Amino acid sequence: MTAEDEALVGGMANAGAVFRRDTVVDRPAPRNAPALHAYLRALKDHGFDAAPTPVALTADGREQLTFLPGDVALPPFPERAMSRTVLASVGALVRRLHEAGAAVGVDPRAEWPHDLADPEGGTVLCHNDVCPENVVLREGRAAALIDFDMAAPGRPLWDLAMTARYWVPMLDPTSAAAYYPRGLDAPARLRVLADGYGLSPRERAELPAVVEQATDVCRTFVARRVADGDRVFVEALAERGGWERWDRLHAWLSNHRETFTTALLR
Template sequence: METGHDRDHPLHGGMMNTVRRRGDRVVRLAPDHAPALHAFLTDLAATGFTGAPRPLALNPDGHEELTYLEGDVALPPFPAWALTDRTVTLVARLLRRYHDAAAEVPFDPGARWPTALSDPEGGPLLCHNDPCLENVVFRDGCAFALIDFDLAAPGRPRPPPLGRGRPGLLPRPDPGPRVGRRHRLPRRGRPHRLRLLADGYGLSHADRALLPATVVRYNEVSRAFVLDRVERGDPVFTRDLERLGGMARWDRRRDWLIEREPLFLRALTE
């Protein structure tokens, strides 16, 4: 007899995968590189790092099972608490904890790690590559864990620009983007929040000098990711692209970021 504990419950927020909760575990379609990713996550848990799901099974039907992490995940339309300066700092600290732990864990260099949002130059540790709000679990008011490691790949331990959502949700080329009438980012602007990200992560002075150019590169990588999904006929990304003005919006975003690189640099280093 099936009980409520055994029944699957859909988990909302994902754009690229269907995720279901089954009791104390999550069931989802496994990525092609799941064996290598599961080995990494298992070894990561062995270091004492609790901010990532633990693999439980790879099933013959192509699905994987992972531990379900209790907590709150911010989904669009984002609640006010998810858009505060404090959240930027908390997520930056979580990323630093993850990178410090991941630096101690080997990964299979021969695995077919996804390149969609990866560091073009590769790197010494397995980076998450998609730490948007929908992929962070908050518990007791703190950023507790990262979820959805499908896009994890070798990279350099540097915090990416923390966005409002996945690359499929096109950003506005201005310092105070709206997320709907009831969801606006603080008016202090992106230089201030970029500084919070760097401070929370504990970024070195040398890496702070490189961060504005990293933001520009991340925008280009995200643009290519969205374009690829649209060309593959992905209905979710196609709909978002049409709704938010097409690829030209990414180009305006790029120009805006390049124009403001000196402003970002001053905010990070002075």
């Protein structure tokens, strides 16, 4: 890196290793970068211009992608980033991704990461990490998605459930208070996200249970990283209340499943 490089903040796995150089972002390349780059180029060919365009892979294991201008919300998330207008636009953006992705298909020869993948599989490449830090905002709306490192085949409903976890958020009030504005109405916001996406009645009825399934997969992902001694995840787990937080979240989601279903189908 040179003195002119701008370090980009945010994220956990690549914290401190992502830099912007003029119109290019230089970051660690995922192991499946060739397949992922082919997918991103195909998305653009099918009219989805809301993702970075691959520029190059370097010999030292890094990748270069086009920089997408705009704002990215970082925790603690400001109220302007959590507006219902932004939330609905996130749903619409994920729908656009899935429609383009359905046209592209999934390369069966590629090795996609299993960390946050839909355990039931699927024919659409899900982003799997549509958190506020990975959504570029422009003029109060979601304009683009970045960081496709966790992308893997799955159901579109799975990807929306993952998105809901971060954007509604699907967190008990104690957990949400650490990073989100107070007073967010989770059932109403889940409905806003589903409306923005254009979710069908059948999928609306299924969504709360899929959110619970996605939450269990996320817990397993964290447990693996902690067991491997990943310092970032060990420290984050301790700072966020340990496994008690995950137990509390599991109970909260289960106890409110009917409330969420009613809001979605109202």
